[in-house]
Amino acid sequence: MPETAAPATVGNSEFDRATALTPHEPGVYGIDLPEGWTIFGALNGGYLLAVLARALGETLAHPHPFTISAHYLSASRPGPATVRAETIRTGRTLSTGQASLFQYEADGTETERIRVLASYGDLASLPDDVRTTAKPPAFPPLAHCVGPDDAPGSADHQPIADRVLLKLDPATVGWALGQPSGKGESRAWFGLADGRDADPLSLLLAVDALPPTVFDMGIKGWVPTIELTAHIRALPAPGPLRVSTTTRNLAGGFLEEDAEVWDSENRLVAQSRQLARVMQS
Amino acid sequence: MPETAAPATVGNSEFDRATALTPHEPGVYGIDLPEGWTIFGALNGGYLLAVLARALGETLAHPHPFTISAHYLSASRPGPATVRAETIRTGRTLSTGQASLFQYEADGTETERIRVLASYGDLASLPDDVRTTAKPPAFPPLAHCVGPDDAPGSADHQPIADRVLLKLDPATVGWALGQPSGKGESRAWFGLADGRDADPLSLLLAVDALPPTVFDMGIKGWVPTIELTAHIRALPAPGPLRVSTTTRNLAGGFLEEDAEVWDSENRLVAQSRQLARVMQS
Structure with missing residues (x-):
C-alpha cells in the first residue's frame, strides 16, 4: 500500500504535526502556528488548547489532562510562537502545571496569548467503574x-x-x-x-x-x-x-x-x- | 440600637473580616486563616477561593470575578498565609490575573496551597438583557x-x-x-x-x-x-x-x-x- 493511502494514526497525522513542539530548553518550546487551523484568520481555540496541553504533557510527570483551564488573552495568529510550561506540584496520582503561549510584536516584544492551569493524571490507570446518569442526546446518523x-x-x-x-x-x-x-x-x-x-x-x-x-x-x-x-x-x-x-x-x-x-x-x-x-x- | 444588634452588611461582617488581607507590598498580602471557616480541620474551599478572589479584586483594574479557575494543591490549615496576586493583562472590559495562596512548613519553607487564574470585569456595567432557558429547580420553603x-x-x-x-x-x-x-x-x-x-x-x-x-x-x-x-x-x-x-x-x-x-x-x-x-x- 503506498504511504499516502495509509490511514493517519495517533502520533502520525496532520494534527500531531500541527501541535508538535521543538524543545528549546527545559519547559520552553517553539512552534510555528500553522495557517491550516485558523478560522477567520485566528487560530482555533481548541487547537491552541491542545498545543498547550501537549507542552504540559511533555513537562509534567503524568501524561493526560484531567482538568485544564485556559484564559484567552489575545487572538493568536499563524506564525512563530513560544510555549513555556512549568510544574507546580507533582503528586502520586496527579501533577499540576501552568503553561503560556506567547507571540511577538513587530519590535520583537512578547505578547501572551493564553495562560492555562491544568492537573494531569494517567487515564489508563483509572479503575473501570462508571456510575453515570449522563446519556448522549439523540444524534441523527x-x-x-x-x-x-x-x-x-x-x-x-x-x-x-x-x-x-x-x-x-x-x-x-x-x-x-x-x-x-x-x-x-x-x-x-x-x-x-x-x-x-x-x-x-x-x-x-x-x-x-x-x-x-x-x-x-x-x-x-x-x-x-x-x-x-x-x-x-x-x-x-x-x-x-x-x-x-x-x-x-x-x-x-x-x-x-x-x-x-x-x-x-x-x-x-x-x-x-x-x-x-x-x-x- | 446597640452595635451587637445591627445586622451585618457587606464590608462589615464576619465573612468580610475573615477574608480581609493585609497589604505587605504591591500584590502581596498577609492573612491569618481563621479556625472558624474549617470543616474537619481544613479551610473550606469556597472560603479560600473568596480570599484569592478578594486579593485579585484589590490587584486588578476591574472589581468582580467573571470567571475564576482554582487548582487545589494541598489542604490549607488555620494560621498564617501569604497571597500573591498579579495582573496578566488589563483590557477595557476585562482584566486577567493570577493569584496563589501559600502557607509555611515548620522550617519556614513555603508550600503553595492553591493557584487561580481569573478574568475580572464590572458586573454593574453590564446591560440588563437576559435570555435564559435556565430555571431554578423546585425548592421547598x-x-x-x-x-x-x-x-x-x-x-x-x-x-x-x-x-x-x-x-x-x-x-x-x-x-x-x-x-x-x-x-x-x-x-x-x-x-x-x-x-x-x-x-x-x-x-x-x-x-x-x-x-x-x-x-x-x-x-x-x-x-x-x-x-x-x-x-x-x-x-x-x-x-x-x-x-x-x-x-x-x-x-x-x-x-x-x-x-x-x-x-x-x-x-x-x-x-x-x-x-x-x-x-x-
Missing part, C-alpha cells in the same frame, strides 16, 4: 448530518474545515437558513479529516469546534472565548465522536457554553464549559 | 429545609456551620438517614449566618458549601476538589440564595460537580463546575 460546506453561504470556507470532520445535526443548523431554533444548542459528529483516532489532545479540539450556540439563538457576531475549562474523563474509543453543546444563560452579553463529548462506546469522555462574550455584528 | 445540626449524627459539628445559613432540601439529605436518593443531587438555601447580603465574593463560598453530591449516590468518604471554576453572572439581589448541585458522571474515582446559584429575584447569579476525587472511607 452521520450520513444525515451536514458539513460546513453543505450550508448555504459556504463561500466562508475556513482552513480548519479541511482538517476536521464536522457533521452537524440538521436540527441545530437552522440558523444558516435564517431559522434558528432559539434553543441554544449545537450537535455534531466530530473527527479528524485524515482519519486519526481521538485521544485526550484531540478531545480538547472537539470541545471548541462547533459553531457558537448563540447562532442557534438567532444571534450573529463574533463570540470570543474568555475562559474554557475541559475535563477529560476517559480515553476515547476509536471511531467518530459525538459533541453536544448547549447554552442556557445569555445575560449582559456573556454566556456559558457547555460541551459534552461521547465516544463510539457511548462513554462520556470529555466535559467542558466556557465563558464567552457576544460581540454582535 | 426555607422553613421546611434542614440544617446540618438537624441531621442525625450531628456530633460532627463543624466550625463553618456557625457562620453560614445552610438549609438543605430534605429530598437530598436521605443519605444522612442511610437512604440516599441515588440521583447525585444536593439543594440548599444558603446565606451568611449573620445576615450579611450576598455579593460576588460570597457567591464563591456558596458554590462549594453543600454536602458532596456523591453522598446522595450512597458514597461516603472524603471528596477533595481538584479544580473548581466559577462564573459570576450577575450581582445578587438581597435575600437568601438557592444553590443546586448535581453530579452526572462518576467514573474511575473522579466526578464533576456542577453548582447553580439563584438569587431572590430568580436570577441565575453563579454557575460553577468542579472536578473532584472520591477517597472512599
Whole structure:
C-alpha cells in the first residue's frame, strides 16, 4: 500500500504535526502556528488548547489532562510562537502545571496569548467503574448530518474545515437558513479529516469546534472565548465522536457554553464549559 | 440600637473580616486563616477561593470575578498565609490575573496551597438583557429545609456551620438517614449566618458549601476538589440564595460537580463546575 493511502494514526497525522513542539530548553518550546487551523484568520481555540496541553504533557510527570483551564488573552495568529510550561506540584496520582503561549510584536516584544492551569493524571490507570446518569442526546446518523460546506453561504470556507470532520445535526443548523431554533444548542459528529483516532489532545479540539450556540439563538457576531475549562474523563474509543453543546444563560452579553463529548462506546469522555462574550455584528 | 444588634452588611461582617488581607507590598498580602471557616480541620474551599478572589479584586483594574479557575494543591490549615496576586493583562472590559495562596512548613519553607487564574470585569456595567432557558429547580420553603445540626449524627459539628445559613432540601439529605436518593443531587438555601447580603465574593463560598453530591449516590468518604471554576453572572439581589448541585458522571474515582446559584429575584447569579476525587472511607 503506498504511504499516502495509509490511514493517519495517533502520533502520525496532520494534527500531531500541527501541535508538535521543538524543545528549546527545559519547559520552553517553539512552534510555528500553522495557517491550516485558523478560522477567520485566528487560530482555533481548541487547537491552541491542545498545543498547550501537549507542552504540559511533555513537562509534567503524568501524561493526560484531567482538568485544564485556559484564559484567552489575545487572538493568536499563524506564525512563530513560544510555549513555556512549568510544574507546580507533582503528586502520586496527579501533577499540576501552568503553561503560556506567547507571540511577538513587530519590535520583537512578547505578547501572551493564553495562560492555562491544568492537573494531569494517567487515564489508563483509572479503575473501570462508571456510575453515570449522563446519556448522549439523540444524534441523527452521520450520513444525515451536514458539513460546513453543505450550508448555504459556504463561500466562508475556513482552513480548519479541511482538517476536521464536522457533521452537524440538521436540527441545530437552522440558523444558516435564517431559522434558528432559539434553543441554544449545537450537535455534531466530530473527527479528524485524515482519519486519526481521538485521544485526550484531540478531545480538547472537539470541545471548541462547533459553531457558537448563540447562532442557534438567532444571534450573529463574533463570540470570543474568555475562559474554557475541559475535563477529560476517559480515553476515547476509536471511531467518530459525538459533541453536544448547549447554552442556557445569555445575560449582559456573556454566556456559558457547555460541551459534552461521547465516544463510539457511548462513554462520556470529555466535559467542558466556557465563558464567552457576544460581540454582535 | 446597640452595635451587637445591627445586622451585618457587606464590608462589615464576619465573612468580610475573615477574608480581609493585609497589604505587605504591591500584590502581596498577609492573612491569618481563621479556625472558624474549617470543616474537619481544613479551610473550606469556597472560603479560600473568596480570599484569592478578594486579593485579585484589590490587584486588578476591574472589581468582580467573571470567571475564576482554582487548582487545589494541598489542604490549607488555620494560621498564617501569604497571597500573591498579579495582573496578566488589563483590557477595557476585562482584566486577567493570577493569584496563589501559600502557607509555611515548620522550617519556614513555603508550600503553595492553591493557584487561580481569573478574568475580572464590572458586573454593574453590564446591560440588563437576559435570555435564559435556565430555571431554578423546585425548592421547598426555607422553613421546611434542614440544617446540618438537624441531621442525625450531628456530633460532627463543624466550625463553618456557625457562620453560614445552610438549609438543605430534605429530598437530598436521605443519605444522612442511610437512604440516599441515588440521583447525585444536593439543594440548599444558603446565606451568611449573620445576615450579611450576598455579593460576588460570597457567591464563591456558596458554590462549594453543600454536602458532596456523591453522598446522595450512597458514597461516603472524603471528596477533595481538584479544580473548581466559577462564573459570576450577575450581582445578587438581597435575600437568601438557592444553590443546586448535581453530579452526572462518576467514573474511575473522579466526578464533576456542577453548582447553580439563584438569587431572590430568580436570577441565575453563579454557575460553577468542579472536578473532584472520591477517597472512599
